[in-house]
Amino acid sequence: QSDLTQPRSVSASPGQSVTISCTGTSSDVGGYNFVSWYQQHPGKAPKFMIYDVSKRPSGVPDRFSGSKSGNTASLTISGLQAEDEADYYCCSYAGSYNNYVFGTGTKVTVL
Amino acid sequence: QITLKESGPPLVKPTQTLTLTCTFSGFSLSTSGVGVGWIRQPPGKALEWFALIYWDDDKRYSPSLKSRLTITKDTSKNQVVLTMTNVDPVDTATYYCAHKYSSYFDYWGQGILVIVSS
Numbered sequence: 158q159s160d161l162t163q164p165r166s167v168s169a170s171p172g173q174s175v176t177i178s179c180t181g182t183s184s185d186v187g188g189y190n191f192v193s194w195y196q197q198h199p200g201k202a203p204k205f206m207i208y209d210v211s212k213r214p215s216g217v218p219d220r221f222s223g224s225k226s227g228n229t230a231s232l233t234i235s236g237l238q239a240e241d242e243a244d245y246y247c248c249s250y251a252g253s254y255n256n257y258v259f260g261t262g263t264k265v266t267v268l
Numbered sequence: 269q270i271t272l273k274e275s276g277p278p279l280v281k282p283t284q285t286l287t288l289t290c291t292f293s294g295f296s297l298s299t300s301g302v303g304v305g306w307i308r309q310p311p312g313k314a315l316e317w318f319a320l321i322y323w324d325d326d327k328r329y330s331p332s333l334k335s336r337l338t339i340t341k342d343t344s345k346n347q348v349v350l351t352m353t354n355v356d357p358v359d360t361a362t363y364y365c366a367h368k369y370s371s372y373f374d375y376w377g378q379g380i381l382v383i384v385s386s
Binding site: 160189191193195197202203204205208209214246248250253254255256257258259260261262 | 305307314315316317320328330331364370371372373374375376377378379
């Protein structure tokens with residue numbers, strides 16, 4: 158089972174928006190609406206940000222939104238803030254054999 | 269409030285067996301739908317899911333590591349134990365345990381760095 162593919166890095170100025178893609182296959186991202194996203198600051202544990210493609214847990218700002226089209230899921234951060242600078246990982250359920258697969262990770266830089 | 273904490277040796281030698289314990293509070297691993305997963309992250313690299321145990325003792329492993337892994341739970345102690353046999357330097361990573369509900373990992377431990385070196 159291969160990792161889900163994410164861009165290595167994206168960047169934007171404060172107040173702008175960035176979108177991170179997460180490309181898999183019909184066996185994972187495309188086959189289930191079970192994509193989640195995690196934010197990780199350096200030296201810290203991942204933080205749960207989005208689940209079931211587009212749902213936000215309580216406490217996550219509504220600047221963070223998720224979507225999916227075919228085999229590609231996306232995370233959009235609107236109104237970028239300095240504290241959003243971190244690594245972001247997608248994760249998808251991949252069936253009863255592979256279970257869960259994470260993305261390659263994307264570094265978001267706030268210029 | 270859900271918390272999890274990983275414990276184990278910070279250094280193991282190649283070919284040895286690694287045993288990691290996840291001690292948690294704020295939930296019960298006998299509650300329907302709940303699971304505890306293990307995810308690791310080599311230095312500077314991406315997250316990798318590799319093991320999961322559910323409330324009903326259903327166990328899941330990454331196919332690439334399955335032959336080397338055993339996951340168990342002790343509900344009375346609120347602990348999940350993971351053993352990995354025949355470790356190699358490529359197993360050097362920060363190991364995280366996480367609470368799983370439905371399709372996601374919503375609470376994570378702080379992680380433990382394990383170095384495999386002679």
